[in-house]
Amino acid sequence: MEDKSFLQIALEQLEILYPSDVEYNPIVEEKAQVAEIKILKNTIKYEQFFFVLNLTNRKIEHAHGLSDWLGYADSQFGLFDYFKIIHPRHLQSLNINATSAFDTANSDEFNLKFMHQKIVVQLPLLHKNGKYYLTKRTLYPFQIDKSGKVLSYLNHFVLLKEYQAFDVLDIRVGKDNQLNASKEENALKKKQSESLDKILQELGLKDREFAILKLLSEKPNLKHKEIAEILGENIITIQKTDSKRILNKARDYFQIEAFSNLKEVAMFMKREGLL
Numbered sequence: 001m002e003d004k005s006f007l008q009i010a011l012e013q014l015e016i017l018y019p020s021d022v023e024y025n026p027i028v029e030e031k032a033q034v035a036e037i038k039i040l041k042n043t044i045k046y047e048q049f050f051f052v053l054n055l056t057n058r059k060i061e062h063a064h065g066l067s068d069w070l071g072y073a074d075s076q077f078g079l080f081d082y083f084k085i086i087h088p089r090h091l092q093s094l095n096i097n098a099t100s101a102f103d104t105a106n107s108d109e110f111n112l113k114f115m116h117q118k119i120v121v122q123l124p125l126l127h128k129n130g131k132y133y134l135t136k137r138t139l140y141p142f143q144i145d146k147s148g149k150v151l152s153y154l155n156h157f158v159l160l161k162e163y164q165a166f167d168v169l170d171i172r173v174g175k176d177n178q179l180n181a182s183k184e185e186n187a188l189k190k191k192q193s194e195s196l197d198k199i200l201q202e203l204g205l206k207d208r209e210f211a212i213l214k215l216l217s218e219k220p221n222l223k224h225k226e227i228a229e230i231l232g233e234n235i236i237t238i239q240k241t242d243s244k245r246i247l248n249k250a251r252d253y254f255q256i257e258a259f260s261n262l263k264e265v266a267m268f269m270k271r272e273g274l275l
Contacts, residue, residue, distance in 0.1 A: 025146035071128030087124035124163040132163035168271040216266035
């Protein structure tokens with residue numbers, strides 16, 4: 001998928017979620033935001049950077065640390081620049097996760113508070129030196145509408161390591177100091193499952209092929225014989241035909257030639273939020 005087309009899709013979705021002709025009523029006071037930005041500025045020296053994504057005006061604001069750790073000027077970094085540096089392998093999954101996150105955050109399951117809830121995801125970003133680096137990105141509600149809708153997110157990044165082929169998004173939901181908040185995470189997964197049809201169709205998996213990967217995502221140590229028994233299929237079909245087709249489709253779609261077996265594909269897709 002081209003960067004511009006992905007940006008256009010994102011902008012179209014934002015227009016649906018946050019129409020430009022609607023007047024919003026923000027409730028978070030500016031002094032609280034300024035105090036938070038001041039605190040976060042102290043983290044920049046520890047391989048961290050951050051910015052605020054304003055959903056209503058489609059702009060990146062309060063960017064700090066990008067010049068230090070990714071090589072991009074803080075003052076010139078915009079929305080298109082952000083989408084452009086995300087590894088293309090993960091754009092589809094990120095799109096699903098982002099849409100699901102917005103829907104979940106604006107649903108009854110979330111009692112939104114300033115910098116309270118968080119959505120954590122590993123995200124590979126392109127350094128200006130041409131290399132991709134894996135980051136841990138944490139999103140926090142930074143501005144909230146009177147109606148309870150998120151108007152802007154603070155995106156806080158921590159550099160982890162140089163990106164490798166099997167690194168995945170690994171999305172998690174939490175609040176305050178909790179790594180996982182089951183109610184919110186279950187709500188997010190429900191929203192994700194409602195958005196997966198398109199990407200699975202593009203991947204081209206048949207029902208049986210999807211069923212095989214789903215089984216392996218739940219029980220990674222299943223043998224071909226056990227999978228065949230559960231699905232009522234011939235073991236030779238599972239071993240020779242289905243395995244080969246699934247591997248070829250996964251290698252082509254995710255651009256990962258290093259996939260060597262179905263377990264690797266299943267676990268990658270599970271952590272990517274696709275199973």
